[in-house]
Amino acid sequence: MPPSLLFKERREGEIRRRIVESDLIEAVISLPPKLLRQTSISTALLVIRRTKPEERRNKILFVNASKRFLPGRSQNILRNEDMAAIEKAYMAFSEKEKYSTVCSIKTIAEQDFSLVVSDYVIETQDLEVTLDLGETIRELDRLHRQRAGQYERMNTMLAKLMEHMEGD
Known part of the structure; x- marks a missing residue:
């Protein structure tokens, strides 16, 4: 899905709110730009699961895989190791600095139900x-x-x- 659907208001925002409050989203994974032919936009995967395991209920995993890819001229490529890192983060369902984090539905509600990964996974370096x-x-x-x-x-x-x- 295009990233704009992760934060737009109006109808999209209402749909997002209902899906989040219904605890249907297990993970949001941001992917690199130019993965799809004919477009340079970044994309995101929503992992939707009607019945989550107990330890994942009322939580959503955010994974920032947008920087892991092999650059191509007209299309970028997810390498095997990039896909393995995404899978590992999803399976672990845990926090990894600058790559993944787990947020409660309450936290997401406080962010107006935004599902933009960069709102939750902070990439900036701590400045000393x-x-x-x-x-x-x-x-x-x-x-x-x-x-x-x-x-x-x-x-x-x-x-x-x-x-x-x-x-x-």
Whole structure:
């Protein structure tokens, strides 16, 4: 299915809400772009199961397989190892950093029943920020001095311009 159906409102949103609340969706798997001929859009698989095992009830697995593929000129290809990774994530029905997560129906309801995988599987790197306070203060002082020098040059230029205009 096209990803837009995973988040659009109106009818699609109402249908999604009913399906989610009925606990029919077992997994949402985002796939790479250009898997289908004649289109470059990304696609997603919805795994629908009327009767889920007890441990999977009231939960949905989200798998981000959109980055795992062999790039092709006109069509991308899921390799055996890519399909194996998807299968492993589905069978494990567990969280794997930056690849899969399991969310409760309550959490999904809080997200307006969006089924967009990237809303739940976070890909961003955790940034480690270390500051050298002394270095930061020195850099700030340097920038203040630089700005003061630029103001001084600007005022000198404006004064010369005013003199020139008054002289005419």
